[in-house]
Amino acid sequence: MTSPARLAPQRPEATPVTRQNSTTSAVAALLDNHSALDYERAMIDTVVRVSQTMSDCTTPFSGITPERLSRSVAQIDLDRPVGDIPAALRELDQTYLRDAVYFHHPRYLAHLNCPVLIPAVVADAVATAVNSSLDTWDQSAGGTLMERRLIEWTAGRIGFGPDADGIFTSGGTQSNLHALYLAREHTLSRHAPDDARRADALSRLRIFTSTDSHFSVRTAARMLGLSRHAVVALDVDDERRMSVADLQIRLAECRRDGLIPMAVVATAGTTDFGVIDRLHPIADVCTDAGDVWLHVDGAYGGGLLVSPTRRAMLSGAERAHSMTIDFHKSFFQPVAASALIVRDHTFMDHARHHADYLNPERMARAGIPNQVDKSLQTTRRFDALKLWFTLRVLGADAIGELFDAVIDLADEAWSMIEDDRRFEVSAKSDLSTVVFRYRADDSVSPEHIDAANLHARQALSASGAALVASTTVDGATYLKFTLLNPRTTPGDIREVVDLIADHCVDYLADVTDCRVAG
Structure with missing residues (x-):
């Protein structure tokens, strides 16, 4: 029996609206050359309201309880539109803006959420209005080239050479998943080149990371179909960094037991402690163990790539096979903006695919720059634009x-x-x-x-x-x-x-x- 709390709210009968009138109204709301002035007015109204809310913000949070806010949201009848943007903005103030958590307030000290730079917000509005999809050239054109240029720029900051490549993603979790997918395929191509041996090899793959690394490493292992024992949690030292000695020991044990090292995940900025693992010694161990894939999770610490004084703290990252960077953390960009960068573009081949309706091989042979064959996503918004615009306005x-x-x-x-x-x-x-x-x-x-x-x-x-x-x-x-x-x-x-x-x-x-x- 349905709980009373879950019953749909009762509402009076709506005034009948003909399909023609409803359709006409909806068409008028589409953003195109016919509605450009309406878009301008709506954006001005919205910017004024958000600006006023932020100006009046005296605390990072209203303190409202989930129960109280749930009641307010539940009362909204989504089948009865308010009819215009000003009215919807007034309602939004009551259901969201008034009680939002504001990261720009100086006493928001909780999680890895940053205040955002105005050029990035401007660019995000542009990306939303134009609505490019970064999967194929014929859906994004210049956006494709700008994202590729930013990947090249980021790879250069890491210290990767001209053969590097990468892709923008939705966040560090997706970037880490993508990196470990590539590591899995890279390792299987060496240890199980044919399907007959793949299942056995898959069960023997192991990922090595510290007990303080991000949970997404363990999530990725499950999503990639690895054994429940696949992630080997390494000790940390007194400074909460991965124990290089323990890494050496566990890799040796892995080989002894007939298991296959798939990847080592080092962290450049742990979520809890903000510490950076010793990247050079870890890279040495990976090399000595047979060039085991080294992934650096730099979702937090990636901002050091543009630090005028602390760039050396990421020394050793250039020796990794791949690196995650979240621009929506230490680059002060709006969510979402992350990237996976690989040292060698051929690493991305493990994920490449061609669909006749989207990016047929003939387009690749013609040199048409499609991005979908490098991404776990198909439709992808132009999240790179905000970083591009920020760099052009403010500089690294x-x-x-x-x-x-x-x-x-x-x-x-x-x-x-x-x-x-x-x-x-x-x-x-x-x-x-x-x-x-x-x-x-x-x-x-x-x-x-x-x-x-x-x-x-x-x-x-x-x-x-x-x-x-x-x-x-x-x-x-x-x-x-x-x-x-x-x-x-x-x-x-x-x-x-x-x-x-x-x-x-x-x-x-x-x-x-x-x-x-x-």
Whole structure:
């Protein structure tokens, strides 16, 4: 029986609308040469409303609960249009804009979400209006060439040579999946060149990555049909970097047991700690083990490619077979903008395909530059345009300086919290992450301390004063700042830290009679 909460809302009878009138109205709303002025007015109204909302934003979040906002959204009758864009914008203000999480606010400190650069927003609006699809030349023309040029530019920044290639993707998860798909096919082509041996070889493939690497590595292994034991989790050292010694040991064990090393995934900026694995030593191990595919997940740390001062932190990435970069993180671009870059264009051949209705082989022989044969997607929006436009307006150094600024801020924040006797800090980040926790004296149980830290996070969110993240370090609950806003100041950090301490003190006072620090 259907739950009452799931029943469709009752609504009065709609005024009959003839099909002809409805169709005429819909046609009038299409963006074309007949409606260009309507588009202009609508965009002006929209920009004014969003601009006003952002200008009036005093906190990163309203603190609204899921239950309350769910009721508001559920009341919208999607079968009864409001009739015009101004009315729909007013409604949108109530269902979305008013309660959105605003990453541009200096006290949004939670996840890997960045404020976005205005040139990128402008370019994204252009890409949406023109609506190019980047799968084939006859759907994108110049967009195809611009994306290819950006792939070439990014590959050059990594240190790959002129034979490099790549493709824009929807994000780091897809980029990592694509890289590991190529690694799988590359490895099988060497160990199981015929179908008869493929199934057996597939079950023996192994991926090596640290316990702190992104979950998408494990997701990709499942999607690629590998064994449930395929991902080998390697130890991390005291700095939370992949243990190169453990990598050597586990690779040797893999060979001894008749298994096949498919790939090693090193991380250039772990999600929790923002640390960069030792890329050169890892590349040495991969080479010594028979040129095992090395993938560098640089979704977070890729912004170092444009850093005027810290580019050397990615030294060794040029020795990888492939690399993931998320421009919608440390390049300050709107979602979605990611890329997979490979050192040798022939690596992409493992995914190439031709469809007579889309990119027949005759077009490839004629040199027509189609992108669909390199992508896991078919229809793909022109996400490269925003990075292109940002580079043309601001230049690479300006983007890099923004990333440098948040890394400098994280250094200062880590030192600030380390010196605060109310808190303890975890491993120091190479990038812009700070992992820490409130601590009490020895009379307070670890369970109460964990609960106090989670309470502080939830209380901050409920008040809307700030948003922070949480994670688990060696079984204990920690809080996390992910700093990607160059307008965030040490003063913002200090005030949020004080709020966290106050919430923890209040919580512990309610649940225990123990004396607490501070």
